[in-house]
Amino acid sequence: MLTKAPRGTKDITPKESYKWNYVENKFREICSLYGYEEIRTPVFEHTELFKRGVGDTTDIVQKEMYSFTDKGDREITLKPEGTAGAVRAFIENKLYSEPRPSKLFYITPCFRYERPQAGRQRQFHQFGVEALGSDLPSIDAEVIALSVQFFKEIGLKDLSVSINSVGCPKCREEYNKKLREYLDKKSEVLCETCIDRKDKNPMRVIDCKNKTCQENLKDIPFMIDNLCDDCKNHFDMLKEYLNEMRINYVVDKTIVRGLDYYKKTAFEIISSDIGAQSTVCGGGRYDGLVYELGGPKDITGVGFALGVERLLLTLENNNIEIENNNSLDIFVVTIGEKANLKSFSIVKSLRDNYIKCDKDHLNRSVKAQFKYSDKLNSKFTVVIGDDEIENNTVVLKNMNTSEQFTISLSNLVDELKSRI
Ligand code: ATP
Numbered sequence: 001m002l003t004k005a006p007r008g009t010k011d012i013t014p015k016e017s018y019k020w021n022y023v024e025n026k027f028r029e030i031c032s033l034y035g036y037e038e039i040r041t042p043v044f045e046h047t048e049l050f051k052r053g054v055g056d057t058t059d060i061v062q063k064e065m066y067s068f069t070d071k072g073d074r075e076i077t078l079k080p081e082g083t084a085g086a087v088r089a090f091i092e093n094k095l096y097s098e099p100r101p102s103k104l105f106y107i108t109p110c111f112r113y114e115r116p117q118a119g120r121q122r123q124f125h126q127f128g129v130e131a132l133g134s135d136l137p138s139i140d141a142e143v144i145a146l147s148v149q150f151f152k153e154i155g156l157k158d159l160s161v162s163i164n165s166v167g168c169p170k171c172r173e174e175y176n177k178k179l180r181e182y183l184d185k186k187s188e189v190l191c192e193t194c195i196d197r198k199d200k201n202p203m204r205v206i207d208c209k210n211k212t213c214q215e216n217l218k219d220i221p222f223m224i225d226n227l228c229d230d231c232k233n234h235f236d237m238l239k240e241y242l243n244e245m246r247i248n249y250v251v252d253k254t255i256v257r258g259l260d261y262y263k264k265t266a267f268e269i270i271s272s273d274i275g276a277q278s279t280v281c282g283g284g285r286y287d288g289l290v291y292e293l294g295g296p297k298d299i300t301g302v303g304f305a306l307g308v309e310r311l312l313l314t315l316e317n318n319n320i321e322i323e324n325n326n327s328l329d330i331f332v333v334t335i336g337e338k339a340n341l342k343s344f345s346i347v348k349s350l351r352d353n354y355i356k357c358d359k360d361h362l363n364r365s366v367k368a369q370f371k372y373s374d375k376l377n378s379k380f381t382v383v384i385g386d387d388e389i390e391n392n393t394v395v396l397k398n399m400n401t402s403e404q405f406t407i408s409l410s411n412l413v414d415e416l417k418s419r420i
């Protein structure tokens, strides 16, 4: 028990953590290109925040939250997603009084009590962005462009961007009426969850994975065909901006997103894996959320979140390798006590000069030191013994080409700098 991580969690060991660093750095870099700055919020929040922010009718709130009462009798939940916390922080820290839009990004662990399987864990990680304070479709287009550029830069070329509009309270009310009338006629074939959804949040019926529901709802009316003028205009402008940036997209009427607060734009990025299709990123506009969480009425938002575990799986399935550049520049092999002592100053000056190096710490034989150096994948090795110290010359060996160079020990740093 003590030696096993809880079900649905995973360790990220050095065999993998370099990949995490790579995608995180890339994400930070792309966010910065677009003027987005990092926000870090607590791993736990008041449960009420997610009930309101994510929505009472969602799977997350109904089934998946890690909630508990703390020692002070507070209802606490480990964050199941990043938006609610970011928006809470935006309101609490009055970021809305700064120039708008507020462009934020986050990198965070998330917690959902789900049945673990490939790409589905109980602790997983998300990258996300939120742009708060602009109503215009131009910011929707920017957020989509940012995500597309991120995926392209890390090597995912076969991407497809699907967009949709889920309307606004005004047109959705009309649409929901129409949808309920349609669903009333189908009540015999709907699954229990959908019967429940029909009253609470009928659009989510479209999201049902149940086969019988899917087969019987083929002629279901879609929101996108029932938009009000304002929503239609917003969607048309978004398409125009994406066209202008030459970002390919398809309109997918079935994207509804699970979260209650989405309005107007909803989008997904799908990567065509070898074999399967997988959604690597989902996002959209959430115009009512800031107000719902106690902020000013007029502030709207748009953002996306992507699952890092699934992103890494997608890279793997597409045979996209991430280079591990943690390997050493040089390993210092020593012969004898005197050389071992001397190696401390050598290694120190190499490290002072940002040359990645290492030495033995287990009193290994020379042969074993070479073997160890090989295991560490070091680019160069140098051997230091009594003679080398006396003559101030060493032999530098390039481990890839097996070339050797005799150089003066005092020039080691400069030589390496010119060769790495
Ligand atoms: P799914 O339909 O797969 O459950 P979702 O609609 O619940 O996804 P979102 O709430 O939109 O997902 O979260 C955004 C992203 O987070 C997903 O696209 C996915 O990559 C990732 N994600 C969601 N749940 C998990 C999980 N349990 N484990 C790993 N990644 C997850």
Ligand code: MG
Pocket (backbone or CB within 6 Å): 059
């Ligand atoms: Mg889910």
